[in-house]
Amino acid sequence: MDSAMSRQQPASRSFQHAVGWISEVSGWLAAAMIMIAVLLTCQMIFVRYVLNASTAWQTEVVIYIMIGGTLVGLAFVQKHRGHVNVDLLPLWLGPKAARALAIVTQSAAVLVIAVCLFHGFEFWHLAQSRGWTSDTVTAVPLWIPYLALPVGFGLMLLQLVADLLDTLQGHSGTGGA
DSSP: OHHHHHHHHHHHTHHHHHHHHHHHHHHHHHHHHHHHHHHHHHHHHIIIIISOOOOTTHHHHHHHHHHHHHHHTHHHHHHTTOSOOOOHHHHHSOHHHHHHHHHHHHHHHHHHHHHHHHHHHHHHHHHHHHTOBOSSSSOOBTHHHHTHHHHHHHHHHHHHHHHHHHHHTTOOOOSOO
8 A cells, every 4th residue: 555655646746747847947948048148248248349339139139038038937936936935924823824824825826827827928929910029120029029928927837836736735845846
């Protein structure tokens, strides 16, 4: 019976493990995006101040990449408990009340991020279907940077659901790891 339980537990957490892996990948992707933005900023400074040339596209692209990296990295930060967290109340509560509070707050977070995902997808789809472009010289098709909204919020929603499942299953909640 004990071996049956040990075989069942990993299968019951396979979703959490898969989401944890996806969140790790999103963190590495976000870090790469931030690094690209930093390198582009350095290139922009060199071109502007050393070569005395125009940097028409760099600022816009850096802004889009930084915002995209921030949104794509949400799930990674959630997995590693890096978001702002006030834990005074759970420390004062007993284990059962703290678990109930965690379930309520995680459920609320799932709901809020699901709404953000819905509207982010709607906004991205609107930009894509209407062919919106930025009002700059580069005329970036806005569906490209706006894609970070549904992707980032979708990844965050997956991680929040995995965390909620961990809490419901009585795991400490290491973020799906």
